[in-house]
Amino acid sequence: MYAHKEIEKKWQERWEEARVFEVSEDEQKKLKKRYVLDMFPYPSSNGLHVGHPEGYTATDIYCRYLRMSGHHVLHPMGWDAFGLPAENYAIKEGTHPAETTRKNIQTFKRQIKSLGFSYDWSKELNTSSPDYYRWTQWLFLQLYKQGLAYKKKAPVNWCESCQTVLANEQVVNGACERCKNPVVQKELEQWFFKVTQYAEELLSCLDTLDWPEPIKLAQKNWIGRSEGALIEFKLQATSYKLQAFTTRPDTLFGATYMVLAPEHALVAQLKEQIKNWKEVDAYRASARKKTELERAHLEKEKSGVPLEGVTAINPANNQEIPVWIADYVLASYGTGAIMAVPAHDERDFAFAKKFSLPIRMVVCPHYPAPTCPVLDEAYEGGGHMVESGEFNGLPNEEAKWAITKKVKGERVTQYRIRDWLISRQRYWGAPIPIIYCDTCGTVPVPSADLPVLLPTDVDFKPTGESPLRRSKSFHKISCPTCGKPARRESDTMDTFVCSSWYYLRYPNATEIAEPFTKESLAYWLPVDMYVGGAEHAVLHLLYARFITKALRDLGYLSFDEPFARLRNQGMILGEDGEKMSKSRGNVINPDDVIASHGADTLRLYEMFMGPFEATKPWSTGSIIGIRRFLDKAWKLYERLEVRGERLEVKKPILEKLLHKTIKKVTHDIETFNFNTAISALMILLNELGKTAQKHEGLSQKTRDAFLLLLAPFAPHLAEELWERDGHSTLIARASWPTWDETLVKDEIVRVIVQVNGKPRDAFDAPADTDDKALQKEALAREKVQKWIGGRQPKKIVVVRGRLVNIVV
């Protein structure tokens, strides 16, 4: 048993003193760069959980390996420090969020350091510090100048419990992502970032990224591109026209009614014509009150009200059709109005059935058919046109654009993604740097006046109004343009704005009077490897991509995508196979594992549990296996030192295994297959142990190679053994071992002999034995002859270096 406590402390101090993990201008000149980044944590009051070290260990192994193989590595860590929990804690306990955050960061930093990660702490950043959020505000102003940040009154998601608006991405199942309370719609004036302007590029650039496919798919679906047509419907006896977006213009002849979203502006304008206005207005009011959850989740039950006295003209056949309002049509997508084709759309079908509206089939799967069948569900597939005038008989895909053309429709592309709502009516965030003046209107805070400091004299209690409004020192100000009394914007920015650009800040010297410098970005960006949880698929990862593209178009960046490679760590479940949570009481604290088994053991264990990206359960009992492995290594080197057995008896098998292991571990680190890399190290160590037990000795080269391979995984133990074995330099700065490909290849291979596909025998043969000789040997074998039983082989398959299959 080695003394992990002392050894780990010793080497953590040595690394810090020697500043081995800090980037240097010297290396910048001669080495190839690698920027390896972890998604920075929100420093919660619970401290680190075992999920954090999983990703951090992976990047650390990767970075240590990269440094040893001659790269200049930037590996920074920081704090995503603004956010609701600290503020909620302030409301409950009265402790200022700045204080809570400071404490939590201290804990996180201590815990992260205790794991021996090779971060460059000189680059540490904190999004809640004025040095940082000053530039978040700068970012806002840049977007504002470009018209990419704008204020708009719109129906937005409102969380009653958090008393703030939420971005679309933060509404989960109609409920607030944080507090799980239902989200309601509110009409409010809010700040947005124009993500939609980049919808097409955000979609098309996905192909260029080395990211997990599921994440790319999630983004693709979230962006939700669909091609279709805008078709204009005249309203009977009025001068109003109604535009509808459809992806199925081919079904226009089957449009038997129209539906407007309850919030559609035209509804109010038609008040005079609507005979049942009272009923219509009541419906509108009730739709507004419904939560997202109610609106979406009661999906089976469609509801709606006809606009009596209002009819539209179907431009395809000039038929007069009714117009309804219903909340299954969303105001925020397309034009907020649809042409309803119940025969070919599931939702329209359900609605038509409920309100006994006509269903007319116009796309027939079996053509020519004498009559169209009566449908018991909508038919959404393809086929040929029927009941569609001159288009009858055309394949529906062709009819799409022919019909669009006939009715003078416009071919358009729609996206599901919405602009990013970034205002928050909360305290603990970066203030939006805007001033409202009665004379000058909306005035951006001049860059020189940044940062707009978050005031401290604030009552945190959320009332639906921004807490900052209650700070007199903050709210009232004179207009920077005309000097007259004016007021500050009192909302803060979504914390996702802070995290949307932090990777651009790290590479710079910390005390610069700019958000980042061109030189530092040119050298370090884009991030070569980014690691974090998959839960950010359509949040942070999408926002960061958007910000990168926006800054590029503003002339600040010269690359299109921030993160070239992305890997997601899988979730670690509790021992009961359930998600770790306080209420279940299945949370594992890394501190405890470090105390009992050591940081190296924890690191190795988390990597050995299973594939990096897989969800896997924690198993306290299995940790001992890793600790035994490290103890074995310790004992081996101790024994060799005591006995002075440091000369190796030439052992070709061991040498071969060593080279195979070097190759495997190298390859596995590069592909993030850490579990199999560790298993290879175990196999090697077991062999080294056997050799040592026979007093055969181990050469310097062999002893070094094992430690070098171990170093990225268990850096403390590797340093200690490296030193004890006579080295005076750090293993963290040593060179990664190389392998000899000729030694990796086996000269003698085991050849399997199958009879009718079943393995019956095996023999050893030189790897380059030709097919004929293999076949001859296989057939000559007694066992094989027995299985053939005198029959004539019908076919013999020979795979060189692997097997012979005899079919009889």
Add this chain to the structure above:
RNA sequence: GCCGCGGUGGCGGAACUGGCAGACGCACAGGACUCAAAAUCCUGCGAGAGCAAUCUCAUGAGGGUUCAAUUCCCUCCCGCGGCACCA
């Protein structure tokens, strides 16, 4: 409902490009050491049959392709994750 990921011993998991299924580790059993225990070391360890050599079955279920399938194709079942009326 749609999309994605997965299902291999008692457990976590290996398996290159289709080529001996179960590497490595945990647990378990037997042995060595010990007065004894712990630790450590050695051996065994998918199921069934057999004294044994060995044989049969086995990668969620069923079918298919192939000389050969955990791996490729089809149908279905189960678990997990995401999206959720996007016209």
